[in-house]
Amino acid sequence: MAYRYVLYRTFTSARKVTESVSDKPTLANLRQEIDAIDDKILELLNQRATLVMQVGALKTQTKSDFHVPSREREIYERLTANNPGPFPSEGVRGVFREIISASLALESPMRVAFLGPSATFSHLAAMQQFGLSAELSPERSIPAVFEAVQKGEAYYGLVPVENSTEGVISHTLDMFMESDLKINAEVLLEVSHFLLSRTGRIEDVKKVYSHPQPLAQCRKWLATNLPNIPLVDVASTTLAAQIVTEDYTAAAIASEYAASLYNLKVVKARIEDQVNNFTRFLVVGRKFADRSGDDKTSLMFSVKDEPGILHRMLVPFASRGINLTKIESRPLKGKAWEYIFYLDLSGHISDPQVAEAVQELSSCCQFVKVLGSYPRAK
Numbered sequence: 001m002a003y004r005y006v007l008y009r010t011f012t013s014a015r016k017v018t019e020s021v022s023d024k025p026t027l028a029n030l031r032q033e034i035d036a037i038d039d040k041i042l043e044l045l046n047q048r049a050t051l052v053m054q055v056g057a058l059k060t061q062t063k064s065d066f067h068v069p070s071r072e073r074e075i076y077e078r079l080t081a082n083n084p085g086p087f088p089s090e091g092v093r094g095v096f097r098e099i100i101s102a103s104l105a106l107e108s109p110m111r112v113a114f115l116g117p118s119a120t121f122s123h124l125a126a127m128q129q130f131g132l133s134a135e136l137s138p139e140r141s142i143p144a145v146f147e148a149v150q151k152g153e154a155y156y157g158l159v160p161v162e163n164s165t166e167g168v169i170s171h172t173l174d175m176f177m178e179s180d181l182k183i184n185a186e187v188l189l190e191v192s193h194f195l196l197s198r199t200g201r202i203e204d205v206k207k208v209y210s211h212p213q214p215l216a217q218c219r220k221w222l223a224t225n226l227p228n229i230p231l232v233d234v235a236s237t238t239l240a241a242q243i244v245t246e247d248y249t250a251a252a253i254a255s256e257y258a259a260s261l262y263n264l265k266v267v268k269a270r271i272e273d274q275v276n277n278f279t280r281f282l283v284v285g286r287k288f289a290d291r292s293g294d295d296k297t298s299l300m301f302s303v304k305d306e307p308g309i310l311h312r313m314l315v316p317f318a319s320r321g322i323n324l325t326k327i328e329s330r331p332l333k334g335k336a337w338e339y340i341f342y343l344d345l346s347g348h349i350s351d352p353q354v355a356e357a358v359q360e361l362s363s364c365c366q367f368v369k370v371l372g373s374y375p376r377a378k
């Protein structure tokens with residue numbers, strides 16, 4: 001009802017303006033109206049920026065955090081819920097992602113370290129999470145990302161943690177054994193591979209370069225469409241794209257973003273064998289994140305080696321109806337056949353039920369560490 005009413009209002013008011021310019025809307029008339037609306041949007045953006053700068057000044061006085069993810073989430077949820085259309089809600093989120101990213105940069109520029117090099121999927125995930133105005137800094141390795149945050153050189157770090165086809169990235173999980181950084185957010189990114197070259201013609205391709213993971217994820221497509229063509233492993237999809245800029249007979253499997261960055265043509269889009277290929281990334285910071293109302297908590301613990309222990313470690317959650325979304329085990333370094341467990345559950349560590357369950361779990365554990373509570377990725 002409300003939706004129809006707003007649509008009716010939108011169309012009738014648009015028509016009135018159009019009619020005042022000419023009876024029949026022409027392309028030029030419509031563009032004139034769009035320009036007038038864009039001018040209004042720009043004026044409003046500047047009014048908003050002025051308020052944000054005042055917020056920034058208040059935060060400087062009170063020494064409060066500039067970045068407030070819970071407030072950002074509230075803004076996205078309110079606007080997408082109230083959006084009458086026809087502008088798509090996904091678009092509303094994207095537009096406000098950039099407005100808030102630029103606003104935050106006005107208050108205080110935010111540096112985010114990610115697993116480099118540039119143009120990899122970690123870079124895309126960082127752009128998706130923090131917008132284009134954040135200062136995104138590529139690091140050589142997962143430990144280097146953690147170190148940059150630990151030392152205060154970056155406010156957050158972003159690293160991959162699991163892929164829906166290749167499984168868990170154990171290097172990231174292992175980092176939590178030595179690091180006290182907290183998980184502040186998770187980012188889900190659909191991973192799509194593109195075959196890129198200088199000419200964009202499949203018949204010119206005599207060699208394909210990529211990181212071993214994308215090569216593995218596109219194995220069937222390559223065997224069917226480019227049989228007998230040598231496949232060359234390189235350290236990253238970005239390096240593959242860089243090599244291809246200098247060789248007309250080579251192609252790279254990389255992201256669509258790499259094509260625009262290195263001025264390459266798309267030979268074929270989406271060549272991955274498995275559709276719905278997602279990578280999950282973690283955002284780590286020095287503090288715990290606030291409750292958002294729809295959160296997950298990650299824990300790490302080791303248990304005593306005794307009969308029935310696997311059952312006992314799950315009882316505190318099952319008895320309180322807490323949903324476990326993931327459980328993973330890793331060998332405990334230096335101790336043969338002893339394991340560390342990683343557990344993700346629904347809820348925030350400040351929820352009394354979750355806090356009680358973790359407390360109860362510690363009675364059958366050698367140690368328990370809360371890695372963070374963070375908003376569930378949508």
Ligand SMILES: O=C(O)C(=O)C[C@]1(C(=O)O)C=C[C@@H](O)C=C1
Pocket residue numbers: 052055056066067068069071072075099100103104107
């Ligand atoms: O409300 C705040 O605390 C702000 O700093 C403003 C604002 C925004 O642009 O709306 C900017 C950055 C924060 O992360 C959250 C929101």
